[in-house]
Amino acid sequence: MKRIFTKRNLLIALAVVVVAGGAVLFLNKSSDGGADSAAEATGQIWTCSMHPQVRMAKPGKCPICSMPLIPAKPVAKPATTNATAAASESMLGLSEHARAMASVETAAVQRRKMSREIRVVGKVQYNETALANITTRVEGYVERLFVDYTGIEIKAGDHLVEIYSPDLLVAQQELLIALDSQRNSILVESAKRKLLLWGLTQEQVDDLVLRKKVSDRITLFSPIHGTVTEKMVVQKAMVKPGEMLYRLANLESVWVYLDIYESELPWVQYGQMVEIKSEALPGQSFSGRVWFISPVLNEETRTVKVLLNINNTERKLKPGMYVSAVIRAELLSDGKPAPTGVEGQWSCPMHPLVIQPQGGECPVCKMALVQIPGTPSGAKPDSEQLLLSVPVTAVLDSGVRKLVYVEKAKGQFSPVEIVTGPRTDDSYPVLSGLSDGDKVAVRGSFLLDSQFQVQGLPSLFYPQGQAVVSGHQHGSGTSPAPAAKPTEHKH
Ligand SMILES: [Zn+2]
Numbered sequence: 001m002k003r004i005f006t007k008r009n010l011l012i013a014l015a016v017v018v019v020a021g022g023a024v025l026f027l028n029k030s031s032d033g034g035a036d037s038a039a040e041a042t043g044q045i046w047t048c049s050m051h052p053q054v055r056m057a058k059p060g061k062c063p064i065c066s067m068p069l070i071p072a073k074p075v076a077k078p079a080t081t082n083a084t085a086a087a088s089e090s091m092l093g094l095s096e097h098a099r100a101m102a103s104v105e106t107a108a109v110q111r112r113k114m115s116r117e118i119r120v121v122g123k124v125q126y127n128e129t130a131l132a133n134i135t136t137r138v139e140g141y142v143e144r145l146f147v148d149y150t151g152i153e154i155k156a157g158d159h160l161v162e163i164y165s166p167d168l169l170v171a172q173q174e175l176l177i178a179l180d181s182q183r184n185s186i187l188v189e190s191a192k193r194k195l196l197l198w199g200l201t202q203e204q205v206d207d208l209v210l211r212k213k214v215s216d217r218i219t220l221f222s223p224i225h226g227t228v229t230e231k232m233v234v235q236k237a238m239v240k241p242g243e244m245l246y247r248l249a250n251l252e253s254v255w256v257y258l259d260i261y262e263s264e265l266p267w268v269q270y271g272q273m274v275e276i277k278s279e280a281l282p283g284q285s286f287s288g289r290v291w292f293i294s295p296v297l298n299e300e301t302r303t304v305k306v307l308l309n310i311n312n313t314e315r316k317l318k319p320g321m322y323v324s325a326v327i328r329a330e331l332l333s334d335g336k337p338a339p340t341g342v343e344g345q346w347s348c349p350m351h352p353l354v355i356q357p358q359g360g361e362c363p364v365c366k367m368a369l370v371q372i373p374g375t376p377s378g379a380k381p382d383s384e385q386l387l388l389s390v391p392v393t394a395v396l397d398s399g400v401r402k403l404v405y406v407e408k409a410k411g412q413f414s415p416v417e418i419v420t421g422p423r424t425d426d427s428y429p430v431l432s433g434l435s436d437g438d439k440v441a442v443r444g445s446f447l448l449d450s451q452f453q454v455q456g457l458p459s460l461f462y463p464q465g466q467a468v469v470s471g472h473q474h475g476s477g478t479s480p481a482p483a484a485k486p487t488e489h490k491h
Contacts, residue, residue: 045456047072052453072455090458090465092451094411104444106407107394109434111386116267116424118327122258122276124317127309130250132224136239137199140165143217145235147246153227154248160220161233161245171195172214179209226250249319254312256288258325259303266422267329268293270352271342271372274308276323278316286310286317289342290327291352309353331387331421331429343374387429390418394440395428396449396460403460404434405441405448413441413448415458 046069048054048062059069094104144162147154154160175191178184195205199220208214226248233245256276260268272290287310294305308325310317317323330338346369348354348362359369395418396403402420405413418433434440441448452459459465 045072046070047454047456049454052450055456070454090414090452091408092413092448092455092457094413094448096411099411102444102447104413104448105442106439107391107442109388109390109430109436109438109440111388111436114331114387114389114424114427114429116329116331116422118260118264118267118329120258120260120264120325120327122256122308122323122325124278124310124319124321124323125255125257126229126249126251126319127253127255130226130253132226132248132250133244134160134220134222134246134248135242135244136163136220137197137241138163138165138168138218139240140168140218140238142233142235142237142239145233147222147228147231148235150228150231153251154222154225156222156225158222160222162217162219163239164217166216168195168198168218169214169216171198172208175205175208176212176214179212220245222248224248224250225252251315251319252311252313254310254317254319256308256310256317256323256325258306258308258327259298259301260306261303262297265293265304267337268306268327269329269337269340271340271355272327272329273340274325274327276308276310276325278321278323280318280321281316284316286312286323289340289355331424339374342372345372346370347372387421388434388436389424389427390420390430390434390440391427391442392423394442394445395420396445398460401460401463402428403449405445406434407439407441415449415452415460417463 046056046059048065048067049070050067051062051064052072054062054064054069055072056069059071061067062069094102140163142161143164146159146161171191171194175188175195178187178191181187192205192209195208196202198218200218201221204218227250228246229249230247231245232243232247233239239245256274258274268290270290270293273287274290275285275287277285288308290306291309292307294307297304332338342355346356346359348365348367348369350367351362351364354362354364354369355372356369359371361367362369390404394404402418403415404418406416408414416433416438418428419431421429421431449460453462456465
């Protein structure tokens, strides 16, 4: 085989060989006595540091990249009769020096309170239940405009506009005629009712009956407390019954919409307290409960709308503002989110904002309240329910299984498959595979795994280890010095 090396390629190839050789140099398979040296004499396998799937019985060049092969740990060990010896097969020894070189660090798994923080951007919106339109019920002309700009805050009973209405004049005269005749009280009542229906207040009607003074002007008053968000009426305009003059919104409470991704949805539940902040209000935070989770997903953004209701008596949050929200969910020992505190309380099927400690009627619609399902808040995670957690940096995830490297004895590492719950911010809850006090590699796991792989031991992608792919066994007798060197434990 003829190959042409440029000077540069040769240098790179040399560098790769040196690095690969170095990696093997400091990671040695642990020896379990004399059986190991016997294995070395008979079962030496050669592999490529760049292509660990290459398993050759003789030294030589890698068939894929032509790099010189390096010695690997033999897969076929001399037959062992006891199970413990088989278990120790997937153990790798690491000297103090090698450990430092590979930056392998370990930490004991601990039981701790586990939580997940979801950070999302939200938008302040009007509380839809606190919107009102002010319309006129009589035909006429706007003579005076008291509320003449958008954004003004008005209270229930504040005057809005004065309308000149000939129709109204006639209706008032009808009432006075009915009163004069004194014969038909039904006529009086219907004339009064007409004026009330046209938008006059009870006080205005009473005043008319008392003073008998008709007016062709009517003043409209606001039925609710709110902020003018839209003003459609102008001075001297003609208005017709049903025409909208103003749109009002009560800003004492606002809604915040959050867009939650599908993957985050399991962490969000009704009743959860959420903290929000706005860049416009540095140093201040607000909080509100999740009271509605949209039953539909937005297919464009792949998010689900979640609604919060926030108290806004100080009017600091303004509709349209962007806010950042933090949802904190705690986990129970089964890996499920902890109760939010509303479980066992009572709410209205139509008004989820209503949360009461006792059953009864909905204060808004008088429907019978129903109990909120779930275990009452007394079952918050206590010390016995704390989860065993493993840092995310320790976990190797193939997509099919998750592996951690456990330090079984000083410098002796072994791969352990684990089952985890949903990932939190920096760790996984361990549902099986580890127990209290187990020490896992939190740094250098990938390097450990690649060494297990190079040496044909069970590893992340090869749970059964690897077998020789070609060649047959002839003891070469030249066991390479670095790899065969027993692991030294320095103290
Ligand atoms: Zn209700």
